[in-house]
Amino acid sequence: MNYEAWIWTELLAFDNTQKDQGVSEYLIKTGFIPKGICLLVSSPDFVLLHDGIKEEKILPPDICSRRGHERNEERERQEWTNYQIKSLVENLHKKGVEVYISMFTSYMMDKFHGEWMSKHPEVMQEWDFQGRSPCVNCLRRLKDGRYFEDIFIAKVIEASNDYGFDGWHGPDGYGPLSSGALPYTDCSDDMMGQFAAYYKKPLPDIVTCDSIIRIPTVRTLQDRMNWLWSNLRKEWIDFNVTRWETFWKKMVDALHKNGKKALINSAWTRACFEAMYRYGIDYRRITNTGVDYMVVETVAEGLSLINESIKRNLHHDFLAMLMEIKAFAPDMKLLFLHGVKDVVEEFNLLSHAPTSLERDCYSLANIYYQDKEKLPRRAVDGLLVCLGDGITSEEWEWLKTRWDLSFAAKSRKSGELTFVWSDNAFYELLDDYIRNGTWSSHLTAFHLMERGIQIQTGARIENVEFLKGPLLIPCSHLLPDSELKNILAYENGPLILIGNLEAEQIPSNSVFIKCGDMACAIINSSMKRQSVIIPYFSGKFIEEKVPLSFKEDISWCEVLELFWVSASEFISSAIEEYNSEKGLTSCTCISENNKVTLMSSQIDEHKIHLAVKNTDRHYLKREISITKKPDKIKIQGKYPATELACNNNKFSVRIPPHGIIILEISI
Numbered sequence: 001m002n003y004e005a006w007i008w009t010e011l012l013a014f015d016n017t018q019k020d021q022g023v024s025e026y027l028i029k030t031g032f033i034p035k036g037i038c039l040l041v042s043s044p045d046f047v048l049l050h051d052g053i054k055e056e057k058i059l060p061p062d063i064c065s066r067r068g069h070e071r072n073e074e075r076e077r078q079e080w081t082n083y084q085i086k087s088l089v090e091n092l093h094k095k096g097v098e099v100y101i102s103m104f105t106s107y108m109m110d111k112f113h114g115e116w117m118s119k120h121p122e123v124m125q126e127w128d129f130q131g132r133s134p135c136v137n138c139l140r141r142l143k144d145g146r147y148f149e150d151i152f153i154a155k156v157i158e159a160s161n162d163y164g165f166d167g168w169h170g171p172d173g174y175g176p177l178s179s180g181a182l183p184y185t186d187c188s189d190d191m192m193g194q195f196a197a198y199y200k201k202p203l204p205d206i207v208t209c210d211s212i213i214r215i216p217t218v219r220t221l222q223d224r225m226n227w228l229w230s231n232l233r234k235e236w237i238d239f240n241v242t243r244w245e246t247f248w249k250k251m252v253d254a255l256h257k258n259g260k261k262a263l264i265n266s267a268w269t270r271a272c273f274e275a276m277y278r279y280g281i282d283y284r285r286i287t288n289t290g291v292d293y294m295v296v297e298t299v300a301e302g303l304s305l306i307n308e309s310i311k312r313n314l315h316h317d318f319l320a321m322l323m324e325i326k327a328f329a330p331d332m333k334l335l336f337l338h339g340v341k342d343v344v345e346e347f348n349l350l351s352h353a354p355t356s357l358e359r360d361c362y363s364l365a366n367i368y369y370q371d372k373e374k375l376p377r378r379a380v381d382g383l384l385v386c387l388g389d390g391i392t393s394e395e396w397e398w399l400k401t402r403w404d405l406s407f408a409a410k411s412r413k414s415g416e417l418t419f420v421w422s423d424n425a426f427y428e429l430l431d432d433y434i435r436n437g438t439w440s441s442h443l444t445a446f447h448l449m450e451r452g453i454q455i456q457t458g459a460r461i462e463n464v465e466f467l468k469g470p471l472l473i474p475c476s477h478l479l480p481d482s483e484l485k486n487i488l489a490y491e492n493g494p495l496i497l498i499g500n501l502e503a504e505q506i507p508s509n510s511v512f513i514k515c516g517d518m519a520c521a522i523i524n525s526s527m528k529r530q531s532v533i534i535p536y537f538s539g540k541f542i543e544e545k546v547p548l549s550f551k552e553d554i555s556w557c558e559v560l561e562l563f564w565v566s567a568s569e570f571i572s573s574a575i576e577e578y579n580s581e582k583g584l585t586s587c588t589c590i591s592e593n594n595k596v597t598l599m600s601s602q603i604d605e606h607k608i609h610l611a612v613k614n615t616d617r618h619y620l621k622r623e624i625s626i627t628k629k630p631d632k633i634k635i636q637g638k639y640p641a642t643e644l645a646c647n648n649n650k651f652s653v654r655i656p657p658h659g660i661i662i663l664e665i666s667i
Contacts (some may be wrong), residue, residue: 003365003407004035004382005400006335008102008169011039012067012072012343018083023091029393031400035382036098038169038263039088044103044136048116049157056083060198066104068112072343072390082163091162098152098166100263101159105173107134123148126188127179127549135178138187138192138385139243149247160260167261167292168251175244176267176279182240183229183546185280187221190276198239199232203533234430240280249289259290262429265337268550269297271442272328273429275456278546278554284423287329294332295384296322298364299339301356301658305341306347307551313450313615316352316597319363320419320446320455325420326369326379327458336364338383340399350395355659358402359613362660364610366599368414368457372466375412376457405636405662410610411601415456416575417470417496419445420487422461425478432478436500436517437541437557441474444498448472451594453575456601461487468577470490470494477501494525494574503660513570515563525574526581536560563648579627585667591624597656598624608665609636613616614655621654628667636662644665 007013007030015022027033043062058081059069065077089099107117107124117124123140124135140148155169172178179185196208206224216224226234252262264286267275269369275281279510283294298321300314325332338361341348349357361383368376383403391399421441432438449455459467461483470493473479477499487495488507497507501519506512510521515534544555579586587610589596599611614620626649633644633651639661646650655661 001032001404001407003380004335004401005032005403006038006382006384007034007388008038008040008384008386009388010072011041011063011080011085011088012065012075012077014088015075016088017081018490020091021084021088023088023095025097027097029391030388030396031393033096034067035390036100037092038100038102038384039165040066040102040387042106043108043115044104044105044152045101045113045116046101047150047159050155050159050162053082056081059085059504061126062108062112063511066344067106067108069344071514074390086163093164099164100167100169101156101163101165101166102169103110104171105135105138105178107136109134111321114491122190125177125179125186126216126221128184128187128225129218129220131218132215133179135173137177137191138174138245139177139191140186140188140273141190141194149250153251155258156251157254157258159332160255161258165260167255167263168319169263169295170248170251171265171295172268172494175248175264176240176281177619178441180234180268180279180550181546181548182278183225183281184548185240187225187228189216192224194243195236195239200240201233204505208574223327233434235419237277237280241276241282241285244281245285245289248286248291252290256290262290262417263293263295263335264291266294266296266321266325269318269321269551271324271440272426273433273440273442275552277430277433278550281311283325283329283332292333293381294325294329295337296325296380298322298336299361299386301353301360302339302342302347302349303551305349305353305477306345315360315363315613315615316446316449318360319367320449322364322443323367323369323419323455323458324421324445326367327419327460328423328426330371330460332367334380335382335384336380337383340385340387341390342387350398353658354398355656359658359660361402362406362611362662363599365403366411366414366456368411370418370457370459370467375410376414378407378410379458393402394417408591409601409603411603411609413602415454416579417448417453417455417472418467419455419458419459419573420464420467420471420473421458422473422475422479422483424480424483425475428478429475431532432500434543435541437543438475438478438500438554439518439556439559443556444474445472447564448568448571449597451564452589452591452597453568453571454598454600464490467492470496470571470578472496473498475499475617477505488523491524494578495523496571496574497521497523511570513563513566515560515566517557518563518569520567522570522574525577527570527577529570529573532566534560534562534566537596584630585626587627587665590625590626590650596620596622603664606667608667610665612653612655612663613660614657617657619654619656621652623650623652625650626665630665630667632666634664634666636664
């Protein structure tokens with residue numbers, strides 16, 4: 001395989017009544033050898049209560065399945081011993097599979113066994129909306145002053161060595177916390193003591209307290225957090241960023257010292273700015289700890305389908321997130337989280353939404369990153385199936401066929417507009433957002449993608465001289481003078497600057513659209529359009545409180561829909577003129593709405609792969625125009641079964657609900 005296929009699964013995937021714990025049967029069923037398996041043992045007590053494997057011991061139900069649930073589609077929960085898990089790891093190794101230990105931070109109040117946290121309640125999270133809560137905060141200190149992370153990391157290493165695991169996978173709860181959102185997260189006396197040591201300046205009594213074990217009232221926690229968020233927001237964010245960086249640096253160093261690796265999940269499905277602002281996670285600083293893989297939480301369809309409160313489509317949002325994270329942390333190996341099914345979370349896209357599963361898989365696999373090399377490279381190294389138990393051999397075959405198709409062809413040019421990332425603009429955005437509600441780079445990109453602009457490749461601003469074609473520079477008003485000067489010298493295609501541009505910041509040689517504070521300026525384009533000013537005054541930005549749930553969006557300054565419609569039209573015209581001047585082949589969807597969008601990839605001089613994607617619940621028939629008459633249009637897959645006839649450089653295709661059609665077009 002030219003990609004890494006990983007599986008995240010509970011013990012329910014295997015069968016401890018078989019001699020090899022069901023490893024052979026499972027791998028026959030999958031039909032491939034995964035690069036790695038993240039074994040979800042659910043409870044942190046798997047390591048916290050680990051005391052070696054000199055004697056065989058029966059493990060509690062909340063290790064044998066997630067939170068001790070009773071069954072999956074295939075079998076009842078089995079009673080596993082420590083010896084059987086060690087044997088499972090050994091048998092997977094014999095097949096060439098790496099095995100990683102994975103767990104959440106949950107505390108079940110001794111439901112199945114006497115839990116470690118029952119003896120150390122001082123490390124539980126204390127949320128401002130309900131006080132002490134049933135999850136461990138791995139940044140806390142014990143009542144004797146020791147840091148929990150030092151104990152936990154030592155136990156992870158001990159258990160990993162004893163069982164033979166290849167490393168540790170830290171999912172939700174290990175950066176950021178389970179209660180993650182910073183205006184509500186753990187603000188216990190202990191965390192305030194740590195913050196005071198970080199801040200090194202006097203703080204009011206509501207914030208500081210020397211106690212590690214006292215339990216403040218909910219009212220005290222809320223007053224404390226309100227004061228912090230109102231007065232020391234940036235400092236509170238940076239404190240959390242620093243603590244998570246410290247935690248992961250300790251963990252990674254310990255794992256690497258023992259010849260093991262680390263995987264981390266991205267922060268609650270959020271792109272770079274919101275990961276830092278809402279959750280205290282700086283992806284670049286996490287990368288610098290040496291983490292081996294990041295699992296990017298790209299579960300758009302599954303998340304939408306199980307949460308009625310989510311009204312908008314997340315498809316392009318999560319594509320833009322993946323592209324941005326790669327541009328921010330280009331040296332990090334990325335896996336996209338492939339949300340297939342989950343018994344506990346009660347969704348099964350294989351059974352209930354296979355078309356969206358297929359669409360999202362192909363789209364995520366075909367986001368690219370361009371650096372100094374001549375050709376772009378995929379943003380992801382592979383995928384992590386979530387979760388991999390209770391899947392039939394026929395379903396695995398269906399999945400594998402989609403993966404192979406998604407990763408089959410390597411693009412020489414992906415999309416029509418390259419997204420350009422600036423670290424400097426990112427870090428300037430924090431102040432600008434707090435003052436003005438300024439839109440992030442990610443938010444800008446996916447709004448254009450939703451409106452049909454083919455943005456599939458990310459790049460870093462320091463590599464601009466190696467790029468060709470139209471470029472998108474979001475948050476351009478936050479660029480330092482040196483970067484702006486370098487960008488404005490770009491001559492290899494149209495340049496699209498978007499941001500809160502004042503009139504004097506808009507280049508005089510540009511065609512622009514301005515609406516309130518927001519502007520889109522296009523230079524290096526011969527398109528025949530006149531600049532437009534849309535009368536609008538949004539007033540002072542008043543931020544709504546950051547939502548507690550990651551499923552809800554934060555507030556941004558208001559930008560009229562008319563601005564995005566107009567900007568998309570201007571950008572499309574600039575791209576069209578550029579393609580015409582350069583004699584490039586391009587495809588356009590002729591549509592009255594944005595429910596069908598395209599992803600194009602130039603495979604070689606005479607071949608294009610075109611994905612036609614539908615975000616609506618109906619079959620939608622759309623006409624596609626192409627600038628050069630194709631010699632052949634080949635359907636990649638079983639649908640549609642009919643031939644596609646091209647007349648006058650146009651052809652029609654009907655796309656399945658929430659689905660995708662992939663075409664190979666020969667010119």
